[in-house]
Amino acid sequence: MSRISPPLAILAELTHRCPLRCPYCSNPVALVRSGEELSTEEWVGLLRQASELGVLQVHLSGGEPTARKDLERIVAAARDFGIYSNLITSAVLLDQSRVEALAAAGLDHVQISFQESEAANADRIGGYAGGHAKKRQVAGWVREAGLPLTANLVVHRQNLDHLGAMIEMASEMEARRIEVAHVQYYGWGLANRAALVPTRAQVAAADAVVNEARRRLAGRIVIDYVVPDYYAKRPKPCMGGWARQFLTVTPIGKVLPCHAADSIPELAFDNIRERRLADIWENSEAFNRFRGTDWMPELCRSCDRREIDWGGCRCQAFALAGDAAATDPACGLSPLHAKIAALADAESQAGGDRFTYRSYASMEAAGNCST
Amino acid sequence: MSDDMLLGEGSVPRFPRGARLQFNQQRQQWMVQAPERVFVPDEIALAVLQRVNGETSVAAIIDDLARTYNASRDVIRDDVLEMLRDLAGKGVIAL
Numbered sequence: 414m415s416r417i418s419p420p421l422a423i424l425a426e427l428t429h430r431c432p433l434r435c436p437y438c439s440n441p442v443a444l445v446r447s448g449e450e451l452s453t454e455e456w457v458g459l460l461r462q463a464s465e466l467g468v469l470q471v472h473l474s475g476g477e478p479t480a481r482k483d484l485e486r487i488v489a490a491a492r493d494f495g496i497y498s499n500l501i502t503s504a505v506l507l508d509q510s511r512v513e514a515l516a517a518a519g520l521d522h523v524q525i526s527f528q529e530s531e532a533a534n535a536d537r538i539g540g541y542a543g544g545h546a547k548k549r550q551v552a553g554w555v556r557e558a559g560l561p562l563t564a565n566l567v568v569h570r571q572n573l574d575h576l577g578a579m580i581e582m583a584s585e586m587e588a589r590r591i592e593v594a595h596v597q598y599y600g601w602g603l604a605n606r607a608a609l610v611p612t613r614a615q616v617a618a619a620d621a622v623v624n625e626a627r628r629r630l631a632g633r634i635v636i637d638y639v640v641p642d643y644y645a646k647r648p649k650p651c652m653g654g655w656a657r658q659f660l661t662v663t664p665i666g667k668v669l670p671c672h673a674a675d676s677i678p679e680l681a682f683d684n685i686r687e688r689r690l691a692d693i694w695e696n697s698e699a700f701n702r703f704r705g706t707d708w709m710p711e712l713c714r715s716c717d718r719r720e721i722d723w724g725g726c727r728c729q730a731f732a733l734a735g736d737a738a739a740t741d742p743a744c745g746l747s748p749l750h751a752k753i754a755a756l757a758d759a760e761s762q763a764g765g766d767r768f769t770y771r772s773y774a775s776m777e778a779a780g781n782c783s784t
Numbered sequence: 785m786s787d788d789m790l791l792g793e794g795s796v797p798r799f800p801r802g803a804r805l806q807f808n809q810q811r812q813q814w815m816v817q818a819p820e821r822v823f824v825p826d827e828i829a830l831a832v833l834q835r836v837n838g839e840t841s842v843a844a845i846i847d848d849l850a851r852t853y854n855a856s857r858d859v860i861r862d863d864v865l866e867m868l869r870d871l872a873g874k875g876v877i878a879l
Contacts, residue, residue, distance in 0.1 A: 467808060467811060522819045522820070632788040632872070
């Protein structure tokens with residue numbers, strides 16, 4: 414047995430192609446084009462290696478994973494290797510026969526993202542006309558196929574006041590689980606932060622809405638809540654700690670400790686086309702760079718929460734402090750925390766409503782905003 | 785009414801689609817997989833979950849456990865019902 418425990422789950426970003434243009438997309442600002450994507454055989458090979466390494470779950474994501482015509486084959490491969498498969502989808506490209514085909518291929522769970530409870534604002538935020546109505550229709554097909562459904566409600570200043578109605582909508586469509594996720598500020602989200610960051614009053618109201626819904630829906634729906642950490646006292650334990658439980662594979666086969674890690678320029682990442690997954694997980698420089706607690710600055714290393722928070726998020730430390738090895742400024746103990754919280758406060762009051770939509774064409778503009 | 789409130793000795797529990805008990809070779813552990821969750825059942829939970837098959841009633845599971853572990857049926861009964869209600873509330877078990 415190796416001293417490094419195997420990863421629990423893989424985020425497989427099958428493609429960056431997506432019909433939606435959400436301004437908080439978790440993809441990097443530099444999007445990959447379809448011709449460069451891994452082939453079916455390469456994804457199947459990756460899943461075989463993942464299973465041998467001890468990976469239990471694969472989250473099939475993108476971009477929009479259903480943009481790949483070979484998704485059923487990838488799902489079937491996960492099933493054959495004993496890996497639990499979760500489809501993370503915008504749902505707008507699916508029809509009922511494809512939902513049934515994915516269920517027949519062995520898919521275990523579906524997560525559909527919703528931008529709002531009201532169709533007009535939802536379609537404006539997602540940048541895709543008719544998207545909201547289609548999502549609701551597909552949610553019905555998912556339930557008809559007998560698949561468990563999670564509604565992923567991505568919240569920010571421009572929809573947070575409707576969170577109660579969004580939870581109601583998810584309950585009506587018989588979601589078994591709801592994920593209320595505040596936008597995270599990397600990549601496109603960072604470029605659009607001024608238009609997205611909620612006010613403190615909104616966040617306090619949303620916390621109350623979630624707590625009330627959890628009590629009311631207990632036993633029927635599980636609600637997971639991803640808090641916005643700019644206003645928090647403690648940072649989020651990003652990925653449960655760098656290179657401890659998760660890894661991401663990008664559309665071109667780059668293996669990352671998290672989906673945003675490529676934003677840290679000092680790190681070089683290996684590609685599954687050139688190196689075995691187990692070797693990357695256990696021995697690569699990028700995975701070992703922030704693994705455990707030895708890399709931490711004194712502030713984190715001497716903290717009794719060092720193995721709870723794991724120093725927060727490395728990508729956020731780089732984005733906000735200019736140093737990926739710094740304490741995450743989301744932590745109340747960071748010398749930069751007050752400045753970051755004040756910036757979020759100011760943007761939440763003064764920021765406009767205009768988005769830079771995610772697209773291949775606006776990559777350059779978004780890239781300039783985020784640096 | 786949700787499954788956790790309905791569950792009694794006459795119920796027949798099963799794993800719904802999207803939840804399963806699975807042995808992991810690399811970790812040499814039984815693990816429960818559910819939507820975006822993985823957890824390791826303790827010894828008692830494992831003994832119960834290994835008897836969940838969509839055919840055996842809660843009463844029969846309790847009888848079997850009381851026999852296997854040579855324990856009081858009343859004690860086993862309370863533990864089993866509490867555990868299955870908790871798992872039903874989390875969507876890991878269905879009726």
